[in-house]
Amino acid sequence: MSYTKISDKIERVDARTKARGEAMYVCDMTLPNMLYAYMVRSTCPRGKILKIDVPNLPKGYKFITADDIPQKGNNELWMISKDWRAFAKDYVLYVGETIGLLVGPDRTVLKYLRDNIHIEYEPEEPAVTIDDGIASKGGPMFPEKGNNVFCSLHCEKGRPMEEVFREADEIFEETLETGYQEHVHLETNGAIVTMEDGKFVFYASAQCPFYIRKSIAGLLGISTDDIVVRQCTTGGAFGGKEHFPDVLCGPLLVAENVIRKPIKLIFDREEDTQFSVKRHPSKCVYKTALKDGKIIGMDAKVYYNVGAYLSSSFVVLQRGIFHANGVYNIPSTHLVGEGIGTNTFPTCAFRGFGAPQTIFAVETHMDHIAHHLGVDPLEFKKDYIIKQGEETVTNGHIIEEVKLPEMLDVVTKEADYWRKAKEYTPGCGKGIGISMYLHGGAFTGNGEQAIIKAHARLVRTGDRVRIEVGSTEMGQGFQTTLRKIAANTLQLPIENIDYNNPDTSKVVDSGPTAASRSTMIVGKLVERAAEEMKRRWDEGDITTEVEYEHPEGYPWDQSTFRGDAYLGWGWGVACVEVEVDKLTNEVKTVGIWTSHDIGHPIDELIVHGQVNGGIIQSLGYASMEKLENKNGFFRQKRMSDYVIPTSMDFPRQFYHLQENPYPWGPQGAKGMGELVFNGADAAYVDAVERALGTTFNSIPIPPEDIEEALKKNAQ
């Protein structure tokens, strides 16, 4: 296949095998003498385990619990901290917590056994919502601290807030909330464990094979080298397979240590919906100081519902705070974040990683201030757009040129925004909304260098070059993007570049496939390794390996959260037009227009698909994806009651990319996978608010919630 520019569309390398049904996902694999596993989980949100009654197990069946962890092992998964237990023992902290793994040859028998294991609890009062957690309902989760606060941070910029608020002639304060969101990767979670040459080998649907090794080795007190993780074709992830595969693989490792036969664990959809990690529900209290109709300061208190274990939540919360002023330069800010523990399934990574919640909040807050002042929201917001060189909320600076004004020009023209914004009077049933957003690419600050230390390796054999990295394809197009970067740099046809799903025993650790870092960081490493190989081409079959180096002059202090949090931001504008049936409150979206600055695209077709998909996920989040937790139990349990967008729910999108090459990315590329999720929700809410002449303070807003808000606002 030939192409001339890096951005030219090519056929994805994995498209045909997937479309032909030939790609092997973990659920498609069967190993000889393979056994199956079912999880036995807590049905009590908080309490002591008094008794576990297990029926007599037929020959060949085992019930694996914490008691099967050997002496030298510890019952903990090492995600970021080591608080998540592989198996609950003595007490449970949430509904769905793993208590044991039933293993055996026949799934019908296993299901029967699972349904006949009886666990007796002494229930305690659970904390479920953020407010419950703040009030330490049922007693503090951390008795030594006397509260449920897992983690906290704050950032300050400009003058002291008391001074700013004293000066204000008006203070605009409101609380904004977002709900849970379930990933609904079409392929549910799953893994297989087996033994090979004395090592524990995993086949997993996973984003981060190296994370799994690190997380679970301590359960048996073995070395990470005793564990091999092979990623299978992964049917979507969106963050849901970043740390969560550890929760499957940990118990499987303990079982394998006892049983020594291949064991397969695949969640069905009901398990995956109720008993997997979710996006953090949030509650943000924004307080803005106004003087002569201008913002002089902003104070925000941000709470995220962490659930019962920390997993990645502190990092999620940090990102939430770093994005809590959106695209705006507010002269003085004070931002506080707290991760609140509750007796609910732990929340973890989900596309956007904490940024969508605060961006929704600040964007909607800005719209509400504009309505309050009687000006067009965009007219109001555009005066605060941050510019190159200006100070960020972490006292760092925007390094790149901010092209939002140009992007707004494209979107407002295509959408005919200014005419419609005037013509559609509040409450007329038609509305147009617009949002701006951003996303910091890769790990925060110098994390890529200090924490990740990513490597990439290229191996040449004749005229073929193999890429050896631990980064994964989960649908985002990484296999193609990475091959393109290598092919382009080496000036070889893309067919001569090989890349296999990673096997931790064969590739170098290039860090997790997360944080929109794979193209931006790992792609750059591959480009550098390819440049070196090209220079040394005459030397024949060589291997080149490079390590990440952080550019000089961009300091970051992870203990105080000060400095340049991100070297490159992605930027976005989304405009949404709706028509609302005022009788039924059914919302019909009639137009979607977006523009994104992602540096330079590596492949326009892949980028186009990412934009479309991210926007629809965000619109689903705003409009229909309602996931409620009542008394510790999720009320929506399957795809027929947790509804995500179909092909009929939203119209074709207008799509535009703003060229703005990023100097430290491969061929000018920046991160983009998460950016495209971060803002369409706010544009949708803005549009519905204008159509109905009302305000909303939380998402999602399905018709029944619109009805409720209208009633409340009418009072």
Added chain:
Amino acid sequence: MLSEVKFTLNGKKIIYQGDPLRRLLDVIREDLGFTGTKEGCSEGECGACSVIKDGRLVTSCIIPIGACNGSDILTIEGIRDTEKGECIVSAFAEGGAVQCGFCIPGMVMAAYYLLENNPNPTEEEIRMGISGNICRCTGYDLIVDSIALAAKKGAELWKK
């Protein structure tokens, strides 16, 4: 209770003996080893397990095998090497319809069924035609475009 069910899968005669309530999906994937048909939701909502049964697009996760006696069933394995199947697969690859790919075999079946019955669909008809197939990755636009491309490229093929 065991029973015998005779049906045709991808042109091959199959005699099933066993539980008549076993799902068609399990018979296809596990008993016969055709793993191209995927299980997404287990309740007929997502369309990942779509197959064509007696000329109709169905979700095989909610059909008991006992209801398949005498049926003619087509899975992705049965169409991918046909001219029409190849036309759709190529259009999906060219048009950027494929991301994680898990919904895609079912989506190809839905596209096949649509174009067999409507060789020249409008965008609205395409969206309707795949409305029973959930995709979490693409936002659908490029799938819709790819099906339109298959209609255009296949042209005469679909009128046969």
